[in-house]
Amino acid sequence: MNTTTRETVQPLLIEAATYRRFIGRYYLSAIRPVTSGLDNEVFELTLSDSSCDLTVIARHDQIADEVILEHTMIHVEVAALPTRVGTVRVCKNLTCAAASKRLGNSLSALPISQCPQPAVFQAFLVLYARIQSTLMRRFIDDVLLQPKVGISFLQCPATLRSHHAYVGGLIEHAVEVAWNVSGVHALTDIERDVAVVAALLHAVGKTRTLTAGATRTALGTLVEPELLTLEVCADALDNLEYHSPSLANQLRHIWTSGVFREHTCGQNHGLLYDVLARSAKSSMVSQQSMAFLAEAEIDRPTFA
Known part of the structure; x- marks a missing residue:
């Protein structure tokens, strides 16, 4: 199967690079503002699970609207966006999952x-x-x-x-x-x-x-x-x-x-x-x- 057309739910982050789009609930280890030529400020989010960390990009309004905080669980939909400098993974949807009774479905x-x-x-x-x-x-x-x-x-x-x-x-x-x-x-x-x-x-x-x-x-x-x-x-x-x-x-x-x-x-x-x-x-x-x-x-x- 062509990996550029693949989509999945809750992959291990170490495998996420093989998917064009994925959805899951992950621990948010860090939020860092990055410079951008866009009018809206852009942030790098560091997602983490048992396998590794993965950096994704989110807009300022996505962070502010949901009150996304470091060291909490978030639910994200991430898509791979090809650019001239390589593939960038951007958040299409982002919601807070801190109120969940469990961190996830498995360790x-x-x-x-x-x-x-x-x-x-x-x-x-x-x-x-x-x-x-x-x-x-x-x-x-x-x-x-x-x-x-x-x-x-x-x-x-x-x-x-x-x-x-x-x-x-x-x-x-x-x-x-x-x-x-x-x-x-x-x-x-x-x-x-x-x-x-x-x-x-x-x-x-x-x-x-x-x-x-x-x-x-x-x-x-x-x-x-x-x-x-x-x-x-x-x-x-x-x-x-x-x-x-x-x-x-x-x-x-x-x-x-x-x-x-x-x-x-x-x-x-x-x-x-x-x-x-x-x-x-x-x-x-x-x-x-x-x-x-x-x-x-x-x-x-x-x-x-």
């Missing part, structure tokens, strides 16, 4: 430009793609596509003064623990899926207690993040419980049993809990190798 909506460690983010997506259970993948979607959760998860430190105490440390710690447990062959397929999901999201409550600026929120001075993990995941747990009460309860039990603390509670819960506890402790107290990034590089995830 591809999470903007890699907002993650201080893009290679770790790609490793996270590889782990996600390897989860065999549709229910467990949907659970991660339900948690991380919440507008106030997903971006913070990419940016927050894991702690302020202990392990992974730097911007992007939260997702790095989560990936380290999950990558370790994903390779344990003694686990059944569903046990491995539960272990990976539990590891990836075990500290997601810190998206409400810590900031990307490495400070504690007002709520973080009052409530332990372990309790907030259950709160952040509440709706997703309810949805999961509707389809599989046992999976939902297993996640609740894992997150409240102490297996992710540096000093575990010492209870004998069996292989799954022992694997999680050992993996978490290894990530917390040692300088773990980031060799898993090399494996992640050769395994590019796809989104339905």
Whole structure:
């Protein structure tokens, strides 16, 4: 098919260059005014998703009429316009999507430009793609596509003064623990899926207690993040419980049993809990190798 006649809905931005026109909802990373010979001022918009950034052009009235702001979700229709200096992508339609209850329909909506460690983010997506259970993948979607959760998860430190105490440390710690447990062959397929999901999201409550600026929120001075993990995941747990009460309860039990603390509670819960506890402790107290990034590089995830 001739790529100059192709149109599509919600492509990954890394593939958008092959389309004459596309429509989708994307994270707006930046707005920059550019000089123009036109009477109306022109702006460059930097769109971002899990694959890359893409610059498109918008008119001043399109920005002003919809009150388009940086670091929000927008819905755009973009067309490729051939010029003497090359192809320029211009906004035909532009609307604010900040009020949407979800960032998008899949984790591809999470903007890699907002993650201080893009290679770790790609490793996270590889782990996600390897989860065999549709229910467990949907659970991660339900948690991380919440507008106030997903971006913070990419940016927050894991702690302020202990392990992974730097911007992007939260997702790095989560990936380290999950990558370790994903390779344990003694686990059944569903046990491995539960272990990976539990590891990836075990500290997601810190998206409400810590900031990307490495400070504690007002709520973080009052409530332990372990309790907030259950709160952040509440709706997703309810949805999961509707389809599989046992999976939902297993996640609740894992997150409240102490297996992710540096000093575990010492209870004998069996292989799954022992694997999680050992993996978490290894990530917390040692300088773990980031060799898993090399494996992640050769395994590019796809989104339905």
